[in-house]
Amino acid sequence: MHLYALPLIFILIGLVLYVVLGGADFGAGFWQLAAGRGERAERLREHAHHSMGPVWEANHVWLIFVLTVMWTAYPVAFGSIASTLALPLFVAAIGIIIRGTAYALRMGASGPRERAALETASGVSSILTPFSLGLVAGAIAAGRVPVGNAAGDQISSWLSPVPLVIGVLAVSVSAYMAAVFLAADAARHDQPELEQEMRLRGLVAGLVAGAVAVAGLVVLHADVHRLYSELTSGAPLVVAVISALSGLATLALLAARRYEACRYTAALAVAAVIAAWAIAQSPVILPGLTVAQAAAPHDVLVAVTVAVLAGALILFPSLALLFRLFLGGRLSEPAASPEAAQATTGRARTWASPGTLARVAGALLLAGVGLLNAADAPLAHLFGVLCLLAFIAVAFSS
């Protein structure tokens, strides 16, 4: 393992998590759209909304993570991809705006008509976004993105069989992830009917995703033969087989209502597909550009690695906390009234009289002006700023 490949591993991990977690979110939008009309559909939609609420934003940040690490560690590849595939990326971005806004608005919506309108918008964008992002991944895999500022064709680079199949695959995997997630959530909340519905949908979506994956191999064989032969020999083949097996296992587990395990095998299936692709394509990232050539200089790679590892130290415990509270039902159940949360009764402590505080604030302001606006040394500026901020804080509390 070379240092230059390490950020790529981070990117791929981020991608897997985005497909699994963010995908579940888009999939939920898909099911909301597909639910149709009527009371049962309404209940399903409500369930989907409540289940995704607390984790929506966190799930979404994985995409930001992938983008930022990509443009820091492999800037030339990022610039080439973004300029040639501008159209699908733009569509994905618009889809994300609509999805996020609909989500933010949902809590203000009253009445089924408003909700239905929002859910239609969010459902359509929930299909559009994974599809477009799938197009992007497919176009890269098909080797249709040359190095350069919009050097590839803006349409034909993604309008070809492999990207299209990957786009459909992304949508069906999202739908599958969501169904598993929602079924598990329904089971936890003792809603057997909903659970049954989501489980059935999950099985169908899983079968579809599997079929699309197989179709993908056929298309790959016909269209991008080099990648196909890499994928069907050696290590990539082993990983691909792992993916297929976990795909089958996840269906079996879903049928057996073993949701927790099912989620892990589904994640494994996704991870293995992405890994197989990465290994099959390596060492090339774009045609004529190897990962080593694309990578940023050594110091930058070290800095990125340090930042990501340090970030992970904060991130994973926080995520674990969120999901524990959330999956443990502590965040998603309807809340009790505020009175239930008892307040500690009034024991207003004051550690200084208002008069003293006001005088301290005045002194801080004067010192701040002197240091920041009259003096010229950087160190004086530092203390000046600190004085002024302290002035705001002290004056506010007085």
Place this chain on the structure above:
Amino acid sequence: MPVPEAIGTILAPAHQAYLLQARQMQALSFAVHIPLVCFGIAFPMLILFVEARYLRTGDQLYLTLARRWSRVMLALFGVGVVSGTILSFEMGLLWPNFTATFGSVFGLGFAIEGFSFFTEAIFLGIYLYGWSRLSPRLHFLSGLPVALAGFTGSLMVISVNAWMNHPSGFRLVNGRAVDIHPWAALLGNSYLWHELIHMYVAGYIVTGFLISACYAFGRLRGRWGRYERTALIIPLTVAALAAPVQVLVGDWAGRDVATTQPVKLAAIEGLAHTTRGASEHLLGWYTNGQVKYGIAIPKLLSLLAFHNPNAVVKGLDTVPANRQPPINVVRLSFQTMVGIGTLLALLGVFFLFTRWRRGRPPNSLWFHRAVVLAGPLSVVALIAGWVTTEVGRQPWVVYHVMLTSQAVTAAKGIPVGYATLVIVYLSLAGAVAWILRRLSRAPLPQREEAAV
């Protein structure tokens, strides 16, 4: 620092007929994102303050206030997230050559920013959906990382902007950045600090004045109970304190600009020729190398910029015309910001003074009308400030290193994208207005459901 006119580029710069539209698209996206960001910076702090009040006094009013505000925060945060995501995409969609050439220099800032978004999003989820699920103290604590992440997030993104304005931490060899020291480039940059503090304080000004404007508006419509009064006073006090401080911080920012970006300063002031003891012009319009119809105050510019009435201030003539920013845009937006900033500071001082002398806030209709006006004006000042900074840097995207015209994409279809984005943002604005109205209309319940 790299020598002027050393141009860096990796991908071949391409001719882009719609450069101006690309710039406007970027500006539009910023103009949407940045006001929302102010709420990410200051709102968590305000809400935590109110919640702390509740924990201390046990007064239900504070709890109601904190819960209602946190629903607003959730809505604004959601919109902030999507507008920020658009910006991330635009880094590649509009400026692929900028990212390709310098991504390894500044990208780290965004990568770290990503982690602070994670923290913010995760704890916001816990905070907002955990109102009565967590113990009061634990709930309060879960809000602290949100407030902290608002600060670190702006620190990292501003470090990128400061780097673009005052690039360092690399060398250019054949148009490529080599010898890169990303930490030094981002955090070892003297330009970072005034931008960060000025923006952070701006966050409090915008949030404070906008929230109090809503309640002052309600007051004019006759909604005026204890709840509204409290909800007006708390944000207004913060904004009133921050506004005068902002004038001082702005003065510092101006002196930093004078030393590191003399051409930007010359554009801000409309100073055509290098001048000893330069005078400052208020208002007016720049044509033919001078400010027409302005009020000149002798030697003030030299005094303000260099603390010396006879200092030499560099003029626009130090660079050729095609290396000058559009002067009136920069000048006008700067004057707008400073004018509004001064008014806001006066309003703040008036409010604080009355409160201090009379023991209660001003109560006149005129005062409340002024507060209603101050809300939108503070947003105008915010955008005007960023226009000053960003347009004042033109034609460079990375100051003296890369031209904006070299950074731009060669892809077609910018006008279509621009039009689409305008429509999307207009709908977004409508949507935000709608949800805020909805949330404000919701009755003032004593028993409120969770913020779902």
